[in-house]
Amino acid sequence: MKKFIIAAIALVVSLTGAFAVPKALAMDYDYAIMMANCHAAQAVISQIEKADAVSRINRGRAYNNTLDLLFAMNARLSNNRIAAPRLIELTSDFETQLAAFRASYDRYDAELTRVIDINCAQKPTEFYDRLSNAREYRQTIADEIKQLNKIIDEYKSELNKVAEGLE
Amino acid sequence: MKKTKNFSKFVNQHQLASMIVIALLVASLMTGLSLWLYRTSGAFRLDLSRPGYEQVRGDVIHDSKEEKPFSSSGKLTPEVIDDFNARLNKQQNDLSKMGNFGGEALSDSNLGLEQPEQPEQSE
Numbered sequence: 001m002k003k004f005i006i007a008a009i010a011l012v013v014s015l016t017g018a019f020a021v022p023k024a025l026a027m028d029y030d031y032a033i034m035m036a037n038c039h040a041a042q043a044v045i046s047q048i049e050k051a052d053a054v055s056r057i058n059r060g061r062a063y064n065n066t067l068d069l070l071f072a073m074n075a076r077l078s079n080n081r082i083a084a085p086r087l088i089e090l091t092s093d094f095e096t097q098l099a100a101f102r103a104s105y106d107r108y109d110a111e112l113t114r115v116i117d118i119n120c121a122q123k124p125t126e127f128y129d130r131l132s133n134a135r136e137y138r139q140t141i142a143d144e145i146k147q148l149n150k151i152i153d154e155y156k157s158e159l160n161k162v163a164e165g166l167e
Numbered sequence: 168m169k170k171t172k173n174f175s176k177f178v179n180q181h182q183l184a185s186m187i188v189i190a191l192l193v194a195s196l197m198t199g200l201s202l203w204l205y206r207t208s209g210a211f212r213l214d215l216s217r218p219g220y221e222q223v224r225g226d227v228i229h230d231s232k233e234e235k236p237f238s239s240s241g242k243l244t245p246e247v248i249d250d251f252n253a254r255l256n257k258q259q260n261d262l263s264k265m266g267n268f269g270g271e272a273l274s275d276s277n278l279g280l281e282q283p284e285q286p287e288q289s290e
Contacts, residue, residue: 055266075239
C-alpha cells in the first residue's frame with residue numbers, strides 16, 4: 001500500500017511538470033527574447049520579402065526564356081528528323097518543376113505575409129510557428145531551384161551527345 | 168408586382184440619377200471582380216508597383232530586345248548547337264547571379280531572435 005502511494009505521488013508530480021521547470025523557464029526566456037525583438041524581426045522579414053519578390057520575377061523570366069529555348073531546340077530537332085526522346089522528357093520535367101517553383105513561391109510568400117502581419121508580441125508561439133513554416137517553404141524553393149539547374153545541365157549533356165552524331 | 172411598377176415609375180421620373188446609380192454599381196462590380204482576380208491569381212505577389220516596393224523596382228532585370236530568338240526551324244549544324252549552348256550558358260550565368268532563396272536570410276541569428284550565449288558558470 002505504501003509503495004502504491006509513493007508510486008502514485010511520483011506519477012502525479014511528474015505529470016504536473018514539476019520536473020520540467022528548467023525547460024519551461026528556458027522556453028519563457030526564448031519567448032521573452034522573441035517578444036522583445038519580434039517587431040524588428042518583422043521589419044527585416046518585410047525587406048526579405050521585397051528582395052525575394054525581385055528574385056522570383058528575375059528567376060521566373062530567366063526560366064521562361066530557358067524553357068522557350070528548350071522548346072525551340074526540340075522543334076528544330078524534330079524538323080530535322082532527329083529523334084531525341086530524352087530531351088523532350090527533360091523539357092517536360094523542366095516545365096513541371098517550373099510550375100512547382102511558382103506554386104511554392106506563392107505558398108511561401110503567403111506565409112511570410114502572415115508572419116509580418118501577426119501581432120507577435122501577443123502571439124509569439126504563432127509567430128514562431130509561421131516563421132518555421134516559411135523557412136520550410138523557402139527550403140522547398142531552394143531545392144526546386146537546384147533541381148531546375150540540374151535539368152538544364154542534363155539537357156546540355158544530352159544535347160552534346162546528339163551533336164556528336166551530327167559531326 | 169405593385170412594387171415593380173412603382174420602381175419603374177421612379178426610374179422613369181429620375182432617369183439621370185438612375186443612370187448614374189446603375190453606372191456606379193456596374194463600375195463597383197467590375198472593380199471588385201478585377202481586385203478578386205488580382206488577388207486570387209497571385210498576380211499581386213509579383214506586382215512591384217505596390218507601395219513599399221519602390222526601392223527594389225530597379226533590381227528587376229529586363230530582357231535584351233536586341234537578341235534574336237533561337238529559331239525552331241532550319242538546318243541543325245554544329246554551329247547552331249554552339250549558338251544554342253552559348254544562349255543556355257548565358258541563361259545559367261544570369262541565374263547564378265540571382266537570389267537563390269538560401270536558408271540564412273530567415274535564420275534566428277539574422278532576424279535577431281537568437282538566444283544570447285549564457286556566460287559559463289564558475290564552479
